[in-house]
Amino acid sequence: MNTTAEPVLPSAGYFTIAVCRNCAAPLHGPHCSQCGQKKAARIGTASLRREIWEKLRVFELDHLQSALRLLAGPGCVAREYVLGVRKRHTHPLKLLLLAIAVLLVVLAQTRYLHSSNVQVSKVMETVRKYAEWSFSLGLAAIWLASLAGFHRSRGYNATEHLVLALYAHFLIILANIANQLPLLLLRSPAWLAGHKQWSGWYMDAVELGIVQLALSQFFLVDLRRHWWRLALAGITFVVAKTLLLYLYALALVKLVLARAAS
Structure with a gap:
């Protein structure tokens, strides 16, 4: 049978x-x-x-709507998400990973991390391999700034502070993408060198402004009474980011030297 x-x-x-x-x-x-x-x-x-069309359409529309809401109110979106409005907003980590992926593509197209010097190019190649880690340093700086200025304000826990940091850092990555877009059209070495020299100054101000806006919206800061909290958070962000970037660069140099010696 x-x-x-x-x-x-x-x-x-x-x-x-x-x-x-x-x-x-x-x-x-x-x-x-x-x-x-x-x-x-x-x-x-x-x-x-x-x-396929339905999946792509919903994906694009959902992320686009979330990005547009974040442009005007990163702190408002983060507060709504923490308070339970989840269906309306895309998960912050999903948005951040998408933005980092786009930034990496743009950086590759603009050859921002390339150099005519062969030795420098080898270092830049190592930087590109660990670029995702370097982008997370800003996230850590925002999280530390939020905790430093508002850790006892309105009862938010550390994870909820992290949600705010994720949304704010997504907006910072978008700002960096926008900053790179002119280099897709203007590809002369002189323009690229000038852009590298000056963009660091104004982008630091832009990033600090985004962090301050997100914090003030998320915690509903009364500037007359709690301006010092916002100032403390801003100082913490600048110091933490500078220190983390220095430590990252130091670790990267040691890695490059170790690979060169092997």
Whole structure:
């Protein structure tokens, strides 16, 4: 007697049965009451194209709407997210990772981390490999600034301070992307050298402004009474970022020297 089970084939009748093909629960509507999956249908070219478009459209629209809300109110968005408004806003870490990925692509296109000097280019190559870690230094600086200025204000815990830091750092990454965009059009070495020389000065001011705006919105700061908290947070951000970048650069130099010696 042959006990081998018949193979399951994706026939039209297979998909008409009122059962969830994800968890095998009975279906009583267009979605499964157990796992939430939509009633499956056989995949065709048209359905696959439609599903891809729907996924991409929702992804782009969701992230674009979140980014636009953050442009005007990073602290407001962070406070709403912490207080439970989660469906309206994209997870801050997802936004940040997306922004870092875009920035890395833009930096590669503008050749911002390249140099005509061969030895310098080797160092820059190592910097590019660890670029994701360097971008996280700003996040740590914002988090430390938030804790330093407002750790006893309104009862927020350390993780909720981190949510604020993630959203604020996403906006800082967007500012850095915008700062790089002219280099996609103006590719002369002289323009690139001038941009590297001057952008560090005004971008530091832009980043500090974003942090101060996010903190004041998130904690609803009354400047007449608690201006000193905002000032303390700003000083902490500048000092922490400078120190972290110095330590990162020192570790990177040691890594380069160790690789050169090996």
